[in-house]
Each structure stands twice: as structure tokens, then as C-alpha cells.
Amino acid sequence: MTARDILLATLDTHLRETEAGLSAATSDLVRALRAAIDEGHLELARETLRRSVVPSLDYTTAQTLARLQQELGRRLDVPGDPVRIAVLSSLTTGQLVRLIEMFLFAAGVKAEVYQSEYGVFRQEILDEGSGLYRFKPRFLFLATCWRDVGTRPDLSADLDAVSNLLNREFASWADLWDRAHRRLQCQIIQNNLDVPPWRALGNHEARHPASPGGFMARMNGRLFESAPRYVTIHDLDHLSSVAGRWQWSDERFYHHAKLPCAPEFLVDYAHSVSSLIATQLGQSRKCLVMDLDNTLWGGVIGDDGLGGIRLGQGDGEGEAYQSFQRYVRDLGRRGVILAVCSKNEEHIAREVFEKHTEMVLRLSDIACFVANWQDKASNLRAIASRLNIGLNSLVFVDDNPMERSIVRHLVPEVAVPELPEDPAGYVHALERHRYFQSVALNPEDLQRTEMYHANVERESAEASAGSLDEFLRSLAMVARVAPIGMGNLERATQLINRSNQFNLTTRRYSAGEIMQRVNDPNSVTLTVSLADRFGDNGLISVIIACCADGVLDIDTWVMSCRVLKRGVEVFVLDHLSRAGLERGLGVLRGEYVPTAKNVIVRDHYEALGFARAGSAEDGRTVWELKLEGEWQDRAVHIEEAQGDGRAS
């Protein structure tokens, strides 16, 4: 066996046993990883370690893997600047931070973390000369807990008094956020209150607004409602309720060491925080690909037939499959793309979706349906390519351990969670990984499935149209152009951080950083939303440019790959050129920074008529277009809408 085979075999066992709550197999994995490191297979060790880090790790194993990660980090440097993250707390955060670093490593994020001295998080923010401001983080995590509530009402306080106190308490937090954000332009991650399990008022606690529990619950509501957009509220209270509040708040470790929760739950806590950072850096998954037999229903449709598979009412197991389908359908409704990858005859597999009365998922929920007898690795590649997303955007669920193992070996970019044998455990097995973590919900998310369906229809229209011109004209495209503002900030941020392919410079910005640009009078920001006769694509392109020395310099140009080859780039160029001329600028300048994924825009500026003005050894190129006299719009088949621009 090669080093790779040994690592993959131990990884499979490790993932299986970890999911089952055992940790015995980890020592084999750790040994194999150490051997690989000693033999100099550093990158192989890193990739295996990355995939072995899952939120279901027990605390001791997680610490062991975190140590390995630190060792590896010392021997194998990853190029590029780290993402700077500051963690401020009134508690001990050493263990938590180490685990956050490990989960970010697993998500492919190179991080550098700053921790304040224990207990001085307010001073760090208030003192303009503190280490926090020297560190200049991009993310500021306020790792607070319920003990950090500054004021609490007297039990006899009336509703008005409680409401005043709530306002005061919220204002004190809002002041800290505002100070930090104004000076750092960072995205802030703020814990809510993990309400403790004990209740002096018993059942009445939550209903009485002046009780500790009642006040904290109201404070949590206030945080969700009123925190500004540059603050992500991390739902610590949810973590504690999922863990079980008594288990979560193992007081021994607070009294002894001021830990934020029982050590066992630090693992999930760290994973949750890391997932919020990773998703804001564009590292979350986009598409759930599902096997069918024994994954969405019990039995094998090809053998058992429509009447023979177990699904739905009247049978416990059949109801469990139905619950899983309901969970998946809800993921689809919030914007996760759903796809099917199954070894089946296609018409037989489709028939279940069309005819089985207990099916929750319908064909209209599935953006890409692949049922054939080819190997699943090839099919997953085909699905990614048909949906125009990267393999690292896919999550694949399959009840068959063999298929999972093969996919892990052949397409390591795809996330393959372990599934338990009992379908009643599928939801938990998938949910706990936070693959589809989100910090905002946009209109585009709610329509995503329709958009992908419309894309398939567009493709067939394209196939039947005589020429590209004819096809584009037939689309009846209407675009709406607007600068970035509060109304589209979340979607613009999401697009900037998620686009990998049509992304000229791949610079990632938090909502806070983008707002800073928007407020800078030297900045030009542009968003384009596009509708056509097949549907509304929503906001699909974002440009951030900056005026300096007679040049309009394009810092960021991203576009959703759903609207490739539609003339949107040319349409955008018209707008940028006019914006430059209006400001009396003579040159439009753009830069291409190559990554593993953005080769499709290598010749973007050349195709738009820019002249090459420079290049660097790492493949970066700089391009310029002279702006003179009156700008002549180029011919595109996109009409610019006034008003809201949606196709009716």
C-alpha cells in the first residue's frame, strides 16, 4: 500500500467511528499522519488531516488533531496572507481558539488569531492604543457569555423599567461594535446569551420580563432584531440548547478555569464560529447531491417497484425517509441547489418523483437529475460542470459506505458526510457539518432552483436558435443597474465572496469593508440585476472601482457564471466608461490575478479592447483602456430598465 492508500483507509475508518461516537480508530489515523509527515509527504498529510477534522470529534481527539495541525503548519507554509481574526472575551479562550484555528484550516482558510488578555475585552475596544487596533483584524469575535450582561433588572421591575434597561444594555454593546467597526472596518461576530438552565422562578421564569432568564431571552431577541449588518450574531444560545443546557454549562470548568462551556462542547462551538468566518470568505458549500435508494426512500426502486419501496405514513422507517426529504426540501427552498446522482434507470428513478404520493421532493426541486450506471465520481464531475459550480461546492449523501469511500478517494474536493444506518439519523448527520452555513438570506437564494431550471431551458433555447445573436435577442434581457447600497449590500457581499470563476482579482470583503468603499467619494460601485423571458436572475454582477490620478481603477469585478456569454460584461463596460468620463478620468484600468479557478477571465480585458499595461511573474496582468470624448455604447442585447427592472 502506498502512503496515500494507508491515509485514505485510516481516514475512512476514523470518519465512520467518529460518527458512531467512538474514538478508538483515531490513534491509527494519527500514527499514519505522523508517518506521512516523517516521510515528507507533507501535502498528503495536510489534505488527509483537513478531511479528518469534523465537528463530531470528541474533545481529546480534537486536541490531538489540533496539535498535528500546528506541527504541520510549522513545516509546510501555505502561501498568501492569513485572514486576521481577533478574539476578545471575559473567559479563557485558549482551547477554543486552538480549535477555531483547526476548523478554519479544515475549511482551507489560513488564519492568524489575536487573543486579548483574559477579561479585558471592553478595555481592548475602548483603548485606541490597544493590541486590538495594532493587530487590525478583518474579523472581530466577541466571545462573550450570559455572564457578560452588564445590567439586570430587579425582580420587581415593571415592564417600562425592564424596557429601559434593555435599551441601555443594547446601547452599551452597540457602542462597542460601533467603536471597533469605525476604526477597523471589520466584520464583528457577537455571541448572544447562552441562557443558563437554572430558574429561580421555575416555569414562570421566561414569561416574567424582569427575571434573569426572561431578561436574557428578551435581550437575545433584541440582538437579532437590532444589530447592524456588520455584526453577525452567533447563536450561542442555540448551541447550548442543542447540547443540553446542564451539560453545556458544566460549572466545574467555569469555576476552575473560566472555560466558556464544558470542554466537550468547545469542539462544536469552535466549528460553529469557524463556519461563520468561512462562509463570509466564500468557503461554504452550495449544492447537495443525493443518492436515491435507501437514501431518499427505503429499498431499491429497480427491484421493489413503486409499491415496494418504504416511504411515508404507516411505517416508521418510511416516515424517517420522508422527514429527511422534508429537511432537504427546506434546504432547497433557502437556496441550496439540489441534485440527484443515482445508479438507476433514469425513467424508473424519475417515476418515483412523478407518481409516488408520499414523495416530498418533486422533480421541480431538483436542479440536475443524473441516474445512470456510470461511476458516481464521473457523475459528480458532470453535475458540477452542468451547474457551472466547482466540485468543492458539492456535498454528496449516500447510504452506501462503499460509494462514499470511492467518492472520497476519486473526487476529494466533494464533501462526503458519514450517514448512520438508521435514516432517522440522516438529518442530524448532515446538519451537524454546517456545510451550507449562512449569515443572510437574499431574494436570489429563494429563487435559486427556479433560476437553475430556467438555465436549462435557456440552454435548450440556445441549441435551437440559429445564431448566438438571435438567441441573445430572443432572451429579451432587461438589466437594472444600481450602486451598492443598504438594499443590496448582503447580496453584493455574498457574490463577492462566493464567486470563484468570473472573478478578476478574487479579493474578499466583509460587508463592513464594502460599506467603507461605498462611503468613499472616490469609489464607484456598480451592481447589475438581470431578468429575461425565462425568469429573474437577480443581482448577478458587482464592480468596485476607485478614482485616483486620472484613472478609474477596477478593484473588483465579479459575475455569476449563470449569465456567462450574455453580453453583461460589455454592458458593464459601457457603464464604467461613462462613469469614468463623467469624473473627467482618461483611463480605465483593470487587473487580472490568476487563481486555480478563474482562468475563464484570463483574457477578459483583452476581449473588451483593453491594452496590456504590465505583468508580473506570478501571472498578474494589468490592462488599460483610454477614455476619450463621447463614449459610444457597444451593441448588446440588454435593455436597461428604469424602476425595479424585473421582467413581468
Add this chain to the structure above:
Amino acid sequence: MDGLRNHVQDVFRSVFGDETLVIQDATTADDVPGWDSLMHINLIIAMEKRFGVKFATAEIGRLKEDGQNVGTLMQVLASKMGRIQA
């Protein structure tokens, strides 16, 4: 006690990431590189999980104080496990 010592040694090796670590009754926190307050928590958690016991708040603190050693730790462990068996 030797059987218990071997198991305890396993836990130490896994927590400190050192397959060659050897512990004796007289071993103290000062003798093991890296046994700081953070690692102490890791050790306590690993012991609790491995032996199915629960240390009291006072014990968690006391086991790292001056004058305490692995021998004390094993006595506390043995008495807790004895209680479980009885």
C-alpha cells in the same frame, strides 16, 4: 496499581502527544513538558472519558498544586473507580 498505571500512562501519552512518555508515582506537573493549566484541563477530560469518572471541582484544582503527583492522581482515580465497581 500497575494495570491502572499503564492505562493512565496511555492517557498521558495521548494527551501530550508523546508515545515515549513514562510516568511514575513521583512524577509531578513540573516533570512533564507542556503540563500547563490548559493541558491540565485536557488531561482531566481525557481521564474522565477513559475511566468513566467525574472529578469534583476541588480535585481538579488540587491535582495540579505543589506537592501533588501522579501517585495522588491514581489514588483519587482508584477510589472513584472502586466506588463505581462497588
